[in-house]
Amino acid sequence: MMRKLRFDFFDNSGSSNDRILMFYSFETDGNCPRSGILHYHVHEGRFVGPRHDEELTAAALDFLTQAGRVSRTRSA
Numbered sequence: 001m002m003r004k005l006r007f008d009f010f011d012n013s014g015s016s017n018d019r020i021l022m023f024y025s026f027e028t029d030g031n032c033p034r035s036g037i038l039h040y041h042v043h044e045g046r047f048v049g050p051r052h053d054e055e056l057t058a059a060a061l062d063f064l065t066q067a068g069r070v071s072r073t074r075s076a
Contacts, residue, residue: 002026002034002055007063010037018042020069024060042070 003026010021020042025035038060039049047057064070 001029002059003029005056005059007060009067020064022060022063024056026056040064040070045070 005026006024008023010023018041020040022038022040023035024038025033027033036052038047038052038057040046040060041048047060061070
């Protein structure tokens with residue numbers, strides 16, 4: 001389980017408008033901090049790069065949707 005889950009955008013990354021870079025951070029049940037970067041390809045409607053936990057990518061997609069960066073019809 002992820003606690004204290006947070007996301008933020010890595011703006012001005014030099015990427016084109018079809019890609020979104022975002023930071024994530026959370027604590028595990030054992031109070032171990034975890035953080036990293038997710039890379040979302042807008043036109044493909046999916047996260048690219050290393051595979052991440054489904055719970056993390058689902059929460060990240062919700063964050064992108066609420067921020068207005070992607071539509072609700074996309075899937076991770």
